[in-house]
Amino acid sequence: MRVTVRLFARLRDLAGSGDLIRDVEAPATVETVWQSLTAEMPALREYEATMSVAVNAEYARMGAAVHDGDEVAFLPPVSGG
Amino acid sequence: MPLAAVTRDPLDLQTLARDLANDSSGDGAVATFTGLVRNHNKGRTVHFLEYEAYEPLAVRAFERIVNEILETWPAVRVGMQHRIGRLEIGEASIIIVAASPHRGDAFAACRYAIERVKQIVPIWKREHFEGGDVWLEGATADPDDEQAKLAAYGIACA
Numbered sequence: 001m002r003v004t005v006r007l008f009a010r011l012r013d014l015a016g017s018g019d020l021i022r023d024v025e026a027p028a029t030v031e032t033v034w035q036s037l038t039a040e041m042p043a044l045r046e047y048e049a050t051m052s053v054a055v056n057a058e059y060a061r062m063g064a065a066v067h068d069g070d071e072v073a074f075l076p077p078v079s080g081g
Numbered sequence: 082m083p084l085a086a087v088t089r090d091p092l093d094l095q096t097l098a099r100d101l102a103n104d105s106s107g108d109g110a111v112a113t114f115t116g117l118v119r120n121h122n123k124g125r126t127v128h129f130l131e132y133e134a135y136e137p138l139a140v141r142a143f144e145r146i147v148n149e150i151l152e153t154w155p156a157v158r159v160g161m162q163h164r165i166g167r168l169e170i171g172e173a174s175i176i177i178v179a180a181s182p183h184r185g186d187a188f189a190a191c192r193y194a195i196e197r198v199k200q201i202v203p204i205w206k207r208e209h210f211e212g213g214d215v216w217l218e219g220a221t222a223d224p225d226d227e228q229a230k231l232a233a234y235g236i237a238c239a
Binding site: 054076 | 138
C-alpha cells in the first residue's frame with residue numbers, strides 16, 4: 001500500500017523534502033511508516049522522542065493504523081505564536 | 082476570513098474584532114492579543130521570521146482551542162488567526178480576540194488561547210538572524226496532555 005508522508009520545519013530540511021510517497025506493507029501503523037523512513041534517513045531519528053504525529057490531518061499515536069492512500073505527518077516540536 | 086484561520090495575508094485586528102462582534106449586544110468586554118516579530122531573541126539580532134504550518138491540522142487545533150474555551154468560559158466567543166510565510170520585524174504573526182459579557186473572562190480566555198497555541202498548533206518559525214538561521218522548537222504537541230492544558234489554564238487565571 002502507498003502512503004503520503006508529510007514532514008515539516010527542520011524534519012523537512014533533514015529529509016530534503018516535505019512531501020514523500022512511500023510504499024509499506026499492510027497492515028501498517030504510523031510506527032511502520034516511521035521505521036521505513038528512518039531506515040532510509042537515520043538523521044530523522046533525532047526527533048523520535050519529541051515529535052508528534054498525525055494521520056489525515058488529525059493528531060494520532062505511533063500505534064495508529066495507517067491505510068492505503070493515507071497522509072502521515074511527522075511534526076517537530078511546535079513554535080507558533 | 083474565518084474566525085479561526087491560517088493565512089499568508091497581513092492580519093487585521095479591527096476586521097477580526099468586527100467579524101466576532103456580530104450579534105454582540107450581550108458583550109461588555111473585548112480582549113485582544115497581537116503577537117509581533119521582534120528584532121532580538123536569545124541575544125541574537127533577528128532580521129526576519131519565516132513561518133510554516135500544517136494548515137488543515139492547524140485550523141483544527143484552533144477549533145479545538147475554541148471548544149476548550151467554550152467548555153471553561155461558555156459566554157466567551159474567540160477568534161484567532163495566524164500568519165505564515167516571511168514576516169518582517171514589527172509585523173503581526175498572530176491575532177486573538179475574545180469577547181465576553183465581563184472583562185475577567187475575556188482576558189482569561191485570550192491568555193488561555195495564546196498559551197494553547199504555543200502548545201498544540203502545528204506552526205513553526207525559522208529565525209533568520211545575524212549570521213545564520215535556525216528552526217525554533219518549543220512544545221511537543223499533544224492536545225490530550227492534561228498537564229499542559231492545566232498549565233495554560235493556570236497562567237490564564239493567575
